[in-house]
Amino acid sequence: MASYYNEHTVLWLNGEFVKASEAKMDLYSQSLHYGYSVFEGIRSYKNIHGETKIFKAQEHYQRLAESARLMNMPYKWTADELIAANYEVLKRNNIQDAYIRPLVYAPANMSFARNTELLRIKTSSYQRPNPKGFNIQAKAGGHYVNSILASQEARSTGYDEALLTDMNGFIAEGPGANIFFEKSGTLFTPALGNILPGITRATVLELCKELDIAVEEGQYTPAQLKNADTAFFCGTAAEVIGWESIDETKFPKDWNESISKQIQTAYKERVTEKEIKKPKVKSKNSLASA
Numbered sequence: 615m616a617s618y619y620n621e622h623t624v625l626w627l628n629g630e631f632v633k634a635s636e637a638k639m640d641l642y643s644q645s646l647h648y649g650y651s652v653f654e655g656i657r658s659y660k661n662i663h664g665e666t667k668i669f670k671a672q673e674h675y676q677r678l679a680e681s682a683r684l685m686n687m688p689y690k691w692t693a694d695e696l697i698a699a700n701y702e703v704l705k706r707n708n709i710q711d712a713y714i715r716p717l718v719y720a721p722a723n724m725s726f727a728r729n730t731e732l733l734r735i736k737t738s739s740y741q742r743p744n745p746k747g748f749n750i751q752a753k754a755g756g757h758y759v760n761s762i763l764a765s766q767e768a769r770s771t772g773y774d775e776a777l778l779t780d781m782n783g784f785i786a787e788g789p790g791a792n793i794f795f796e797k798s799g800t801l802f803t804p805a806l807g808n809i810l811p812g813i814t815r816a817t818v819l820e821l822c823k824e825l826d827i828a829v830e831e832g833q834y835t836p837a838q839l840k841n842a843d844t845a846f847f848c849g850t851a852a853e854v855i856g857w858e859s860i861d862e863t864k865f866p867k868d869w870n871e872s873i874s875k876q877i878q879t880a881y882k883e884r885v886t887e888k889e890i891k892k893p894k895v896k897s898k899n900s901l902a903s904a
């Protein structure tokens with residue numbers, strides 16, 4: 615098996631020829647963490663006249679540019695520039711028969727947003743990956759291209775974040791958080807199967823038990839969510855963060871009077887190891903059992 619490079623290999627990195635063994639990339643790139651990159655696989659051959667020829671180079675670079683466009687990745691190169699760089703790389707490495715790997719990756723673009731206000735959420739046109747196509751329970755980098763596309767779409771249309779449905783059209787989760795909604799004193803959350811089994815989601819379920827809050831896991835439609843009193847996202851980064859609206863629908867219940875808010879407070883208490891106070895506002899469950 616041929617290895618991709620050796621100690622003498624020269625590659626082309628953002629316009630510069632550098633030794634492969636010395637080329638670096640930033641570790642805080644979404645390409646490393648979330649598989650956010652586009653690439654090509656191209657071959658060059660020594661032809662019958664002894665010349666080096668890259669096969670279908672224009673087609674490959676057109677596809678690369680189109681891949682970058684579809685993934686909303688900045689792409690400033692022309693095919694001719696890249697093809698010229700490829701020929702120069704082949705020359706500098708003294709090879710004619712080669713497999714060429716152009717890769718477009720993101721710069722250091724990781725960010726961490728602290729949520730302070732209720733979120734305005736948009737139902738995404740993207741669905742969560744089909745669990746038959748991925749091991750959806752795995753927190754695998756490549757799965758997060760789906761999350762990036764959904765977040766970009768929501769933000770580009772003026773919303774704070776996206777909500778994705780599963781392959782059957784039931785509500786699933788956010789790009790990086792699970793969802794609960796509240797209706798008439800009960801909390802509802804999508805069942806496991808088509809979502810990431812969130813550790814925060816499990817903590818919320820634990821808190822519901824401790825606080826006597828009625829909670830159900832199941833399959834819920836976007837229409838059921840729109841008819842909810844309140845809703846929230848939960849995740850390690852997001853913690854418990856309430857929603858103001860989904861698409862054009864505002865949630866009617868005052869967040870501060872909601873069961874969701876009780877969960878938010880209890881979660882803050884749990885993470886700081888404070889003793890959790892039982893809420894004054896009773897959920898449907900505690901009323902039923904009272």
Ligand code: PMP
Pocket residue numbers: 753761787788789790791792809810811812813814815848849850851
């Ligand atoms: N769903 C997705 C897609 C996520 O990326 C995350 C964040 N890890 C979650 C849910 C919430 O998981 P956790 O509570 O374990 O952070």
